[in-house]
Amino acid sequence: MDALNRIEQALETALALGTGDGNPGCPPKLAAGLRHAVFPGGARIRPQLCLAVARACGDADPRLADGAAAALELLHCASLVHDDLPCFDDAPLRRGIPSVHAAYGERIAVLAGDALIVLAFQMLAHSALHAPARLPGLMGIVARRVALPSGIIAGQAWECEPYVALPAYQRAKTGSLFAACTEAGAWAGGGDPADWQPFGLCLGEAYQVADDIRDVALAVELLGKPQGRDVALCRPSAATEMGLSGAIVHFDALLERAVDAIPACTGAAMLRAIVRSESERLVPQATVRDLALAA
Amino acid sequence: MDALNRIEQALETALALGTGDGNPGCPPKLAAGLRHAVFPGGARIRPQLCLAVARACGDADPRLADGAAAALELLHCASLVHDDLPCFDDAPLRRGIPSVHAAYGERIAVLAGDALIVLAFQMLAHSALHAPARLPGLMGIVARRVALPSGIIAGQAWECEPYVALPAYQRAKTGSLFAACTEAGAWAGGGDPADWQPFGLCLGEAYQVADDIRDVALAVELLGKPQGRDVALCRPSAATEMGLSGAIVHFDALLERAVDAIPACTGAAMLRAIVRSESERLVPQATVRDLALAA
Numbered sequence: 175m176d177a178l179n180r181i182e183q184a185l186e187t188a189l190a191l192g193t194g195d196g197n198p199g200c201p202p203k204l205a206a207g208l209r210h211a212v213f214p215g216g217a218r219i220r221p222q223l224c225l226a227v228a229r230a231c232g233d234a235d236p237r238l239a240d241g242a243a244a245a246l247e248l249l250h251c252a253s254l255v256h257d258d259l260p261c262f263d264d265a266p267l268r269r270g271i272p273s274v275h276a277a278y279g280e281r282i283a284v285l286a287g288d289a290l291i292v293l294a295f296q297m298l299a300h301s302a303l304h305a306p307a308r309l310p311g312l313m314g315i316v317a318r319r320v321a322l323p324s325g326i327i328a329g330q331a332w333e334c335e336p337y338v339a340l341p342a343y344q345r346a347k348t349g350s351l352f353a354a355c356t357e358a359g360a361w362a363g364g365g366d367p368a369d370w371q372p373f374g375l376c377l378g379e380a381y382q383v384a385d386d387i388r389d390v391a392l393a394v395e396l397l398g399k400p401q402g403r404d405v406a407l408c409r410p411s412a413a414t415e416m417g418l419s420g421a422i423v424h425f426d427a428l429l430e431r432a433v434d435a436i437p438a439c440t441g442a443a444m445l446r447a448i449v450r451s452e453s454e455r456l457v458p459q460a461t462v463r464d465l466a467l468a469a
Numbered sequence: 470m471d472a473l474n475r476i477e478q479a480l481e482t483a484l485a486l487g488t489g490d491g492n493p494g495c496p497p498k499l500a501a502g503l504r505h506a507v508f509p510g511g512a513r514i515r516p517q518l519c520l521a522v523a524r525a526c527g528d529a530d531p532r533l534a535d536g537a538a539a540a541l542e543l544l545h546c547a548s549l550v551h552d553d554l555p556c557f558d559d560a561p562l563r564r565g566i567p568s569v570h571a572a573y574g575e576r577i578a579v580l581a582g583d584a585l586i587v588l589a590f591q592m593l594a595h596s597a598l599h600a601p602a603r604l605p606g607l608m609g610i611v612a613r614r615v616a617l618p619s620g621i622i623a624g625q626a627w628e629c630e631p632y633v634a635l636p637a638y639q640r641a642k643t644g645s646l647f648a649a650c651t652e653a654g655a656w657a658g659g660g661d662p663a664d665w666q667p668f669g670l671c672l673g674e675a676y677q678v679a680d681d682i683r684d685v686a687l688a689v690e691l692l693g694k695p696q697g698r699d700v701a702l703c704r705p706s707a708a709t710e711m712g713l714s715g716a717i718v719h720f721d722a723l724l725e726r727a728v729d730a731i732p733a734c735t736g737a738a739m740l741r742a743i744v745r746s747e748s749e750r751l752v753p754q755a756t757v758r759d760l761a762l763a764a
Contacts, residue, residue: 192617199637200618204626208617256583261575280556284579285626288551291583292616295590299608306602313594313604321587322487322503323495331499331580342494 180236181221184244185212188297192289207278207286208293211251216269219452220355221247223377226448227359227370230441234364235308241301242312242358245294249316250351252290253326255283262333291320312361319354326351333409340410344382345375352378365439372435377449380428384456386411387421391462418465422457429453475531476516479539480507483592487584502573502581503588506546511564514747515650516542518672521743522654522665525736529659530603536596537607537653540589544611545646547585548621550578557628586615607656614649621646628704635705639677640670647673660734667730672744675723679751681706682716686757713761717752724748 189212193205221243228239258265258273259280266276275283298316302309319325329347332338356374357367390413412421433449436442457463484507488500516538523534553560553568554575561571570578593611597604614620624642627633651669652662685708707716728744731737752758 201623201626201630201633203629204623205617252583256579259579261579279629281629282626284551284554284556284582285622285629287579288547288582288586289617289622291586292612292620292622295608296612296616299605299612303605306605308601309604309608310594310598310601313590317587317591317594321591322500322584325587327580327584327587328496328499331496331577334498334574334576334580335496338496 177222177225178218180225180240181218181243181247182215184221184240184297184301185215185247187300188244188248188293191296191300192293203278203282204285204289207274207282208289210271210277211255211274211286211290212248214269215247215251217455218247219381220250220351223352223374224355224359224362226441226445227356227365227373228363230439230445231360231363231365232440235305235362238301238305238308238312239359239362241297242316242362243355244301245297245316246351246355246358248290248294248297249320249326252287252294253330253351255290256287257330259283262330308361312358315357315361315367316354319350319357324350338410340412340415341379343410344379344412348382348385349375349378352381365437369437373432373437373445376428376432376435380425380432381456383412383421383425383428386413387418387425387457387462389413390418391465419467422463425457426453472517472520473513475520475535476513476538476542477510479516479535479592479596480510480542482595483539483543483588486591486595487588498573498577499580499584502569502577503584505566505572506550506569506581506585507543509564510542510546512750513542514676515545515646518647518669519650519654519657521736521740522651522660522668523658525734525740526655526658526660527735530600530657533596533600533603533607534654534657536592537611537657538650539596540592540611541646541650541653543585543589543592544615544621547582547589548625548646550585551582552625554578557625603656607653610652610656610662611649614645614652619645633705635707635710636674638705639674639707643677643680644670644673647676660732664732668727668732668740671723671727671730675720675727676751678707678716678720678723681708682713682720682752682757684708685713686760717758717761720752721748 189209192208193200224243224246225239233239254268255274257263258268259275265273267273274286298313299309302312320327322328324346326347329343329350332343332346353371353374356370360367360370389411412424416424429449433446436445484504487503488495519538519541520534528534549563550569552558553563554570560568562568569581590608593608594604597607615622617623619641621642624638624645627638627641648666648669651665655662655665684706707719711719724744728741731740
């Protein structure tokens with residue numbers, strides 16, 4: 175089975191754990207809100223990264239890797255649902271369809287985010303039933319990258335402070351979950367998580383910079399969400415701080431650093447190829463780089 | 470060390486995991502909101518129940534029991550912070566002081582609830598480092614009682630549905646976390662969690678009925694939160710459905726069923742005494758029962 179199929183199947187397994195597979199005892203709006211938050215997905219880049227690193231390390235425990243990949247995607251979805259709430263971004267759209275609070279109301283959106291966080295940890299435990307001794311370490315990796323002091327929740331909380339340095343904000347808000355993907359992939363695949371941390375952090379920071387660039391440069395049809403939100407919300411943004419061209423130079427440098435940080439392993443060439451092809455997908459020549467040159 | 474001290478210390482350990490013990494890299498408002506949500510606590514009845522059951526079962530693993538107790542209290546605190554949000558109860562007060570969103574704003578309240586959920590699972594993993602094989606089972610117990618289809622998040626979600634049967638709502642909203650306390654206590658103490666489920670569910674349902682009674686009968690100074698919220702918010706309530714006297718009869722019957730459900734063990738007499746003394750604390754003769762008689 176290819177990676178994307180493994181991921182979708184693991185996410186279905188997780189949702190079935192959570193909603194009791196159509197259990198009539200489950201509140202129907204929340205069950206629907208949960209599904210809406212997870213399917214159809216975006217690029218599933220985080221779980222793909224987790225599985226790619228696990229494979230590069232030897233794929234010692236595919237079941238654990240699938241569980242970690244699904245859990246990390248669920249945590250990403252939870253953060254999107256809460257980020258979109260009226261008190262944060264007040265975003266009516268996500269992935270081209272109504273955001274969870276727009277479709278089901280604010281209360282269901284709050285609870286769906288909560289339920290997704292719990293489900294992520296449930297999925298980790300479920301996927302480690304055959305190897306319980308590996309669970310505390312995996313949970314430690316995942317929780318640390320989500321929680322305080324410097325996980326994605328901390329990243330979001332920096333938006334409530336009067337000042338934050340851009341790199342610290344981006345490292346927490348996006349880099350940390352990417353680091354969780356490379357570390358958890360290594361853990362499940364048989365590698366050393368510490369060796370894989372710099373690659374994840376660097377790649378995640380590059381993704382956040384790409385997001386800033388796309389927020390300024392791309393039309394709403396391509397983004398699947400409203401454009402120019404960072405500026406409208408006074409959000410720290412590489413494109414605002416460095417200008418569009420400066421942000422693109424920074425993005426390219428971060429991707430190069432990410433490539434250089436890939437540890438020596440049998441799958442290193444495959445990972446380098448993935449990173450380079452992502453570069454064009456994230457910051458396309460035709461719509462973004464040419465635009466920056468013309469500006 | 471007595472149970473309450475053990476609980477406060479375990480909660481401090483958890484908060485230190487989460488905020489990195491005053492780490493300057495931690496966003497200060499969220500760190501403060503997290504502490505505000507946990508200290509000073511209420512009666513800490515859930516973690517006390519967890520430790521009492523662990524003790525009644527032989528206290529086989531006190532470190533695991535402390536971790537479970539703290540995790541369950543953190544999950545309870547998370548649910549209070551999110552329940553108090555403007556889109557739910559819009560409660561300005563909690564435990565006699567401003568609710569988290571009243572003190573720190575809605576965004577910090579959303580994130581504090583999220584961070585407390587993650588921290589609960591982090592604490593479980595931390596407390597099982599010496600006995601990793603016991604972690605998946607403990608996580609399964611805790612997660613099931615929080616998540617869909619019938620945990621406390623599901624209980625809250627029933628408030629978004631046009632109709633819910635009162636017992637199913639109360640069992641999910643309050644009973645489920647009490648069941649987690651008795652089950653997790655048994656798991657850590659060396660008992661069989663399944664034997665302890667009916668006691669927890671029954672006791673939790675009694676607590677929710679007591680809460681409904683107190684919401685109608687007690688003055689705001691005693692409650693530490695605004696009075697009459699269930700009626701104002703059209704919330705399912707035993708006091709509304711059965712009248713104050715009917716609800717008190719129901720409460721007494723539930724407590725008797727809870728006492729009868731305590732499994733045979735060395736600590737059974739101690740647990741029975743705790744339940745009976747809670748009865749007077751929750752639904753006091755002078756302020757509530759006499760009021761119902763006079764009505």
